[in-house]
Amino acid sequence: MVDIAPLRHFVTAFTELVGQDRGETELLDAGTRLLRTLVAEDDWLPEPFAAPDETAYRQYLLHCDPLERFSVVSFVWGPGQETPIHNHTVWGLIGLLRGAEFDQHYRAGPDGQLVANGAPIRLEPGDVGAVSPSRGDIHRVRNALPDRVSISIHVYGANIGAVRRAVFDPSGATKRFVSGYSNTILPNLGIGRPR
Numbered sequence: 410m411v412d413i414a415p416l417r418h419f420v421t422a423f424t425e426l427v428g429q430d431r432g433e434t435e436l437l438d439a440g441t442r443l444l445r446t447l448v449a450e451d452d453w454l455p456e457p458f459a460a461p462d463e464t465a466y467r468q469y470l471l472h473c474d475p476l477e478r479f480s481v482v483s484f485v486w487g488p489g490q491e492t493p494i495h496n497h498t499v500w501g502l503i504g505l506l507r508g509a510e511f512d513q514h515y516r517a518g519p520d521g522q523l524v525a526n527g528a529p530i531r532l533e534p535g536d537v538g539a540v541s542p543s544r545g546d547i548h549r550v551r552n553a554l555p556d557r558v559s560i561s562i563h564v565y566g567a568n569i570g571a572v573r574r575a576v577f578d579p580s581g582a583t584k585r586f587v588s589g590y591s592n593t594i595l596p597n598l599g600i601g602r603p604r
Contacts, residue, residue, distance in 0.1 A: 415453040448504035467591040477568040491551030493576040499566040500541035505532040508559025
């Protein structure tokens with residue numbers, strides 16, 4: 410049996426963090442430190458939330474704050490899998506737990522078409538990246554490993570599976586979507602209950 414204590418401690422600390430009156434920059438800085446601690450060790454994620462799929466990446470809900478101030482999700486990437494170019498409409502943190510990922514940010518060019526905003530950022534275990542409408546909210550993420558699964562832990566400033574957001578083609582054309590979650594039964598990992 411996996412000891413999920415690190416996840417429980419993270420959720421408790423993040424609940425306290427979002428309950429404080431902090432600006433986005435301060436919240437993301439403090440949240441980055443918390444997430445970096447969580448993904449520093451790869452021994453706490455239960456197997457059902459680390460299971461890949463051969464056809465598409467998986468997005469498993471680990472925790473959703475009862476007030477939907479934040480959610481914690483494990484993303485599981487099979488070899489070669491990637492997201493479309495998409496946005497979030499809320500802040501987000503990406504912590505690499507296992508494997509490696511490329512995070513490519515985009516911005517609208519003068520003609521409205523999307524262009525790469527810098528080179529792809531390679532995330533290794535323990536690394537944390539951020540997105541938000543104020544910092545840059547459009548990106549594409551892909552597994553950097555051609556032969557292995559990669560797993561990242563994402564924290565968003567909402568119940569991300571219920572947020573109406575968009576995917577983009579390179580021309581900048583948008584298509585609205587709500588991602589939902591890969592797990593059909595919501596987790597009950599004992600978060601918040603005393604041991």
